[in-house]
Every structure is written in structure tokens, then in C-alpha cells.
Amino acid sequence: MPSWKFLAMLALVLVVVMVWYSISREDKYFELFYFPISEKKEPCFQGEAERQASKIFGNRSREQPIFLQLKDYFWVKTPSAYELPFGTKGSEDLLLRVLAITSYAIPDSIQSLECRRCVVVGNGHRLRNSSLGNVINKYDVVIRLNNAPVTGYEGDVGSKTTIRLFYPESAHFDPKIENNPDTLLVLVAFKAMDFHWIETILSDKKRVRKGFWKQPPLIWDVNPKQIRILNPFFMEIAADKLLSLPIQQQARKVKQKPTTGLLAITLALHLCDLVHIAGFGYPDPYNKKQTIHYYEQITLKSMASSGHNVSQEALAIKRMLEMGAVKNLTYF
Numbered sequence: 001m002p003s004w005k006f007l008a009m010l011a012l013v014l015v016v017v018m019v020w021y022s023i024s025r026e027d028k029y030f031e032l033f034y035f036p037i038s039e040k041k042e043p044c045f046q047g048e049a050e051r052q053a054s055k056i057f058g059n060r061s062r063e064q065p066i067f068l069q070l071k072d073y074f075w076v077k078t079p080s081a082y083e084l085p086f087g088t089k090g091s092e093d094l095l096l097r098v099l100a101i102t103s104y105a106i107p108d109s110i111q112s113l114e115c116r117r118c119v120v121v122g123n124g125h126r127l128r129n130s131s132l133g134n135v136i137n138k139y140d141v142v143i144r145l146n147n148a149p150v151t152g153y154e155g156d157v158g159s160k161t162t163i164r165l166f167y168p169e170s171a172h173f174d175p176k177i178e179n180n181p182d183t184l185l186v187l188v189a190f191k192a193m194d195f196h197w198i199e200t201i202l203s204d205k206k207r208v209r210k211g212f213w214k215q216p217p218l219i220w221d222v223n224p225k226q227i228r229i230l231n232p233f234f235m236e237i238a239a240d241k242l243l244s245l246p247i248q249q250q251a252r253k254v255k256q257k258p259t260t261g262l263l264a265i266t267l268a269l270h271l272c273d274l275v276h277i278a279g280f281g282y283p284d285p286y287n288k289k290q291t292i293h294y295y296e297q298i299t300l301k302s303m304a305s306s307g308h309n310v311s312q313e314a315l316a317i318k319r320m321l322e323m324g325a326v327k328n329l330t331y332f
């Protein structure tokens with residue numbers, strides 16, 4: 001047999017094997033970062049998320065309250081190593097005034113659950129036309145972010161909101177729209193002014209307009225019982241353990257910080273027993289026209305001065321998906 005024929009056969013076999021291998025690899029890759037929705041409820045194991053969280057964040061987080069409590073700033077002055085957004089150093093007096101008029105309790109509806117199934121809904125464009133609404137509504141705890149809407153998008157993102165993380169500049173002007181009557185509105189404080197803002201709103205004191213990068217609401221019709229203050233410890237560990245950001249040097253001028261979504265995943269791993277995510281993932285940086293949200297037409301350019309490293313965050317999320325700490329309802 002002429003050797004060229006043999007070589008051609010060999011090459012063909014090789015190509016077939018290579019194509020098959022790459023397809024099967026891709027499948028595996030896809031399976032890992034995309035989690036097809038099943039009709040059955042995912043089995044929930046008590047303490048599972050906490051076990052996973054301790055592998056990533058260490059055991060120090062076990063003693064930390066999810067929300068800040070008055071007793072830790074009134075009777076004792078809990079010391080903090082860092083300033084906002086990673087700690088409360090220097091903002092204690094303002095914080096004390098806010099804690100005196102808000103609550104820190106985890107609601108009975110969450111507390112009484114045998115196993116807490118949570119989903120963190122990111123604001124990403126991947127939710128558009130996902131038809132995940134019914135799936136999202138079935139979780140015990142649905143965590144949403146900033147001013148992301150549900151009205152008009154129920155089919156893709158659901159309508160249940162158990163917890164919403166926000167800061168003054170990201171607060172929806174009407175907190176009654178896009179939330180449920182019992183939604184917990186959880187303030188993520190980045191600067192002392194954020195505490196001052198919520199205090200003036202809740203106590204109807206004179207509003208301060210300066211000190212924000214975008215005008216926050218001046219009138220905000222909300223029940224103080226729904227407000228919680230997120231423990232900045234979660235921002236610290238998200239920055240340190242997920243992104244390896246230098247927290248100490250950052251004090252005063254914060255350059256790099258986790259996105260609110262990454263913070264919410266960190267929180268969920270401490271609050272829940274099972275954590276799923278949806279709507280996470282930014283376009284590639286060269287994809288300048290791709291819109292980033294499921295609800296508005298803006299691109300990555302809008303985030304230029306945000307102080308987020310989205311490629312580093314993608315690696316952190318991939319790591320959590322690979323180790324099985326979280327599962328993804330959309331692709332990644």
C-alpha cells in the first residue's frame with residue numbers, strides 16, 4: 001500500500017478523533033458552567049453552602065452576623081480594622097444612629113426553613129429570553145441587586161424578591177415598585193454618607209445632596225422594618241478571598257472593589273444551604289456593542305470608572321462553579 005494513502009487515512013482518523021474529543025470536552029465544559037433546569041427541586045443539604053464557604057473564606061466568617069446589630073455598637077464598641085466599604089472604622093457614630101431606627105433580624109420566613117434554597121439573580125443580559133421566571137420564583141430566597149426591574153420581565157427573571165442589595169446611588173426611586181411588600185432592603189455602605197443618607201430618609205431629616213456620584217432619591221417611601229445594614233465583613237472577604245485585593249492599602253481612596261453581585265454570592269454562601277446563580281457574566285472586553293443588562297441598553301463602557309475587575313471576577317465565579325459551591329442557571 002502506498003504510504004501516502006496510509007498517511008491520509010491516519011490523518012483522517014486523527015482529525016475525527018480530535019473533533020470528537022473537542023466536542024466532548026466542550027460538552028463537559030458547558031455542563032460545568034451551565035446547569036440544565038430540572039423539574040424536580042434540587043436536593044438541599046443543611047450546612048452545605050457553609051461547608052463550601054469555609055473552604056473559600058475560612059472559618060472566621062462563622063461568627064459574623066449577616067446584618068449589623070445595634071448591640072455591637074451601643075453596649076460594646078466593636079472595633080473594625082478597616083474603613084468602609086470593608087469595615088466600619090470611623091463611621092461608628094453615623095452607623096449607631098441608623099441601627100437605632102432599623103432592625104437586624106433575619107425574618108421568620110427564612111429563619112424557620114429547614115434548608116434554605118437561594119438564588120442570586122445578577123443583572124446580566126443572559127437572562128433576556130431565558131424563560132427562567134418560574135424557576136427563579138420557586139427558590140425560598142431570591143436575592144436581587146440594585147434597581148434591576150421585575151415588572152415586564154417576570155417571564156425571564158421572576159417576580160419574587162426576598163432580599164435586594166442596594167446603595168443610595170443604585171436605589172430605585174420607588175422602593176414599592178419592583179419589590180414585594182416584605183422584601184428586605186439591604187444597604188451596602190461604601191462611604192459614611194451612605195449611612196447619613198438612610199438616616200435622613202428614615203427620620204425625615206434635612207437631606208444632603210452632595211457627596212454622591214449620582215443623585216440618590218430624596219424621598220423614599222419605605223418601612224424602616226424592611227431595612228437592614230449588610231455587615232461589611234462580607235465585602236472584606238469577597239475582596240480578599242475571591243479577588244485578592246489589597247484591602248489595607250485601599251483605605252480612604254478605594255480603587256478596586258467587588259461588584260454587588262459577587263458580594264451577594266458571598267452573602268448567600270453564608271446565609272443559605274444551597275446557592276444557585278443566574279444572570280452573571282459580562283461580554284468580552286472587545287465586544288464593545290454588546291449590551292450588559294437584561295433591562296437596558298448600556299455597554300461595558302458605562303463601567304469604565306467603576307473600580308471593578310470583571311475578568312478577575314469571572315475567574316472567581318468559575319472557581320466557585322468548579323468546586324460546586326454554587327450552580328449556574330444561565331451559561332457562563
Ligand SMILES: CC(=O)N[C@H]1[C@H]([C@H](O)[C@H](O)CO)O[C@](OP(=O)(O)OC[C@H]2O[C@@H](n3ccc(N)nc3=O)[C@H](O)[C@@H]2O)(C(=O)O)C[C@@H]1O
Pocket residue numbers: 121122123124125145146147169170171258259260261262279280281282283292293302303306308
Ligand atoms: C455606571 C455604574 O456605576 N454601574 C454599576 C452599576 C450601577 O451602579 C447600578 O446598576 C445602579 O444603576 O452597579 C453594579 O452592577 P449592576 O447593577 O450593573 O449589576 C448587578 C450585578 O450583576 C452582575 N452582572 C451584571 C451584568 C452582567 N453583564 N454580568 C454580571 O455578572 C454583577 O455581579 C453586578 O454586580 C454593581 O453595583 O455592582 C456595577 C456597575 O459598575
Ligand SMILES: CC(=O)N[C@@H]1[C@@H](O)[C@H](O[C@@H]2O[C@H](CO)[C@H](O)[C@H](O)[C@H]2O)[C@@H](CO)O[C@H]1O
Pocket residue numbers: 167169190212213257259260302303305306307
Ligand atoms: C470616588 C467615587 O465616588 N467614585 C465613583 C465610583 O464609586 C462609582 O462606581 C460605583 O460605585 C458604587 C458604590 O457607590 C458601586 O461599587 C458600583 O458597583 C460602582 O460602579 C463610579 C460609577 O461610574 O463613579 C465614580 O465617580
